[in-house]
Amino acid sequence: MTKSTLTSQDLRTPVLRRSFRKPYPAAVRGEGVYVWDADGKRYLDFSGSAAVNFIGRGVREISDAMVEQARQLEFVHTSQFTTPVAEEFAQELLDFAGDHFRGGAVYFTCGGSESVETALKLARQYQVEIGETKRHRVLSRNQSYHGATLGALAVSGNRKRREIYLPMVREFEHIGMPYCYRCAFDCTESCYNCGQQYAAELERAIEAANGEAAGFIFEPMSGATLGAVTPPPGYLQAVAEICRRHGVLLIADEVMTGIGRTGRNFAVEHWQVAPDILITAKGISSGYAPLGAVIASKKVVDAIAAGSAAFLHGFTYNAHPISVAAGRAVLGRIQSLNLVHAADSDAEGTAGSALKKALEGLRDLEVVGDVRGLGMLWGVEFVADKKTKTPFPPEQGFSARVGQGCLRRGLLVYPMQGSVDGVAGDHLLIAPPAVITAEQISWAVEQLCAAVKEST
Ligand SMILES: Cc1ncc(COP(=O)(O)O)c(C=O)c1O
Structure with a gap:
């Protein structure tokens, strides 16, 4: 049976996978920027899975640190014990986060969503502790x-x-997001003006919340949803x-931009912003173990x-010793x-500069409307018409087709849809690991070009 004739029934397995519409290759090995499947096919990981891997795969010193920790002590519950590895890594992370976090503290979780949940509750509790009991909206x-x-x-x-x-969630105010390629305002002075207008929207939303606003959560650079959009x-x-x-x-x-991904320890440093709470995950363990962290400033603690x-x-499982040992070894590797x-x-x-240069070259393609990003985090936006910036009809699944073309060529990318209005926009x-070489980047961009041309 060919892949195209497989039905969703054929694609059922004991694992509840993300989709019944496509087969998934079975990954069996990783090394550097590569992953191999069970048929021996090699893939260059040009998206670090989903902006996870930053140090490359198969690094022995990370698995050794995890094994050593597992042999010594696999687990304790944080209501009963702390561990030396958690205490040491927390201090290292505070130092890595910079002066603003001196005297703060770190709460370790198993990933991004758990870290966001933790931060939301931390913000609420902070407000209650200082007597602002009405404040609960984020x-x-x-x-x-x-x-x-x-x-989350x-x-x-x-x-x-x-x-x-949506019927299951408690909603608070959402404000607009600056998106310079499709600027909603007059876009003078490199979008400085539109940035100020979007910021004013936040002030109005806080005022409308009538003394109930506890926090404001934001991605310094948009991650998957808009595709590496930088703020004005x-x-x-x-x-x-x-x-x-x-x-x-x-x-x-x-979660996506932290721990070096954008060429700074944390992306907020590009804009000299000091948050009260900093959430990170993904790159913190580079995928070697489930790990996230909420870094709280001294004021909050x-x-x-x-x-x-x-x-x-x-x-x-917060501050799980094996995950924390992985994170600590990963940070050591990033620094060394x-x-x-x-x-x-x-x-x-x-x-990072080789990646930027190579990706900028994609602008020559007829369907590439925008290339944006920083460091090892980039977005490539496709349009049906470059002049008018008209997106492809969403039902064409343009970015998914490019993603499939890349996959056939042994290249992993992260296709998304909805950048224009949540539905249209491909x-x-x-987001490759930072250990990728210039040769690997040019090979990857060549394959990507071919996949885009084939999908047009
Ligand atoms: C900015 C951001 N926050 C939170 C999350 C959720 O993280 P996780 O999937 O590890 O739960 C993600 C995941 O992509 C993310 O990009």
């Missing part, structure tokens, strides 16, 4: 993604991922100032320590190989 933005759990979906703005679950100059600074003025906690979701003295929250610098797309001779997310 404002967020349209066209954002903060996770799959119901609390409530603050997300990814239409397709939310739609059917001055926007994040204005947002941070508005939050500070209104006593609203600034919560940066760096002090409020709880001096108040009720207990954070009313917990997961059985100077991978944050390698990811910097504005520094000469780096993987783009790819490109």
Whole structure:
């Protein structure tokens, strides 16, 4: 039976997979930027799975650190013990996050969604501790993604991922997201003006919340939903100032952009913004173990320590020793190989700059409307008409077709739809590990070009 004649019944297995519409190759091995399937086919991972892998696969020192931890102590519950590895890694992460987090503390989770849930509750508890008991709303933005759990979906703005679950979530205000390629305003001075207008929207939403706003959550750079859209100059600074003025906690979701991905330790550093709470996951363990972290500033931790003295929250597996050991070894590797610098797309001779240059070349293709991003996180947006920026009809599934073409050629990318209005608009997310070489980048971009041409 050929793949095209397989029905959804044929594609049923004991694993409840993401889709019954397509077969999934079975992955069996990884090394560097490559993954191999059970048939021996090799794939170059040009999207780091989903912007997860940053240090490359198959690194022995990471699995050794995990094995060593498992041999010593596989697990304890955080209601009974702490562990040396969690204490050490928390301090290293605080140092990595910079001066603003001195005296703060880290809460370890098993991934992005759990970290977002934790941050939402932390923001609420902070407000209660300081006597602002009315404050419980967490404002967020349209066209954002903060996770799959119901609390995280409530603050997300990814239409397709939310739609059917909306009756189950408690919704707060969503504001607009600056998207310079399709700017809704007058776009003068490199979108400085539109950035200020979007920031003003936040101020109006906070005022409309009538003293109930507890926090504002945002991705410094849009991740999968819009595809690596960077904020206009001055926007994040204005947002941070508005939050500070209104006593609203600034919560940066760096699940995708954190731990070096954009060529800085955390992406907020590009815009000199200091959040009250910083969330990260994905790259923190580079995929070697399920791990996320919520990095809380001193102000937030002090409020709880001096108040009720207990954070009313917990997961059985938070600060799991084996995951934390993996994260610690990954951060050590990032620092010893100077991978944050390698990811910097504005520094000469780096993987980041090679990636930027190669991807910029895609603009010559008839259907490529925009190429945007920073570091090792890029978006390529496809359009049916470059002049008018008209998207492809969503039912054509253009980005998915490009993704399939890439897969046939042994290249992994992350296709998404909905950048224009949540439904229409096709783009790819490109987020390879920072250990990728210039030769591997040019091979990957060649395959990508061929897949785009074939899909046109
Ligand atoms: C910005 C952002 N926040 C949260 C999440 C959710 O993370 P996870 O899938 O690890 O639960 C994601 C996942 O893609 C993300 O990109």
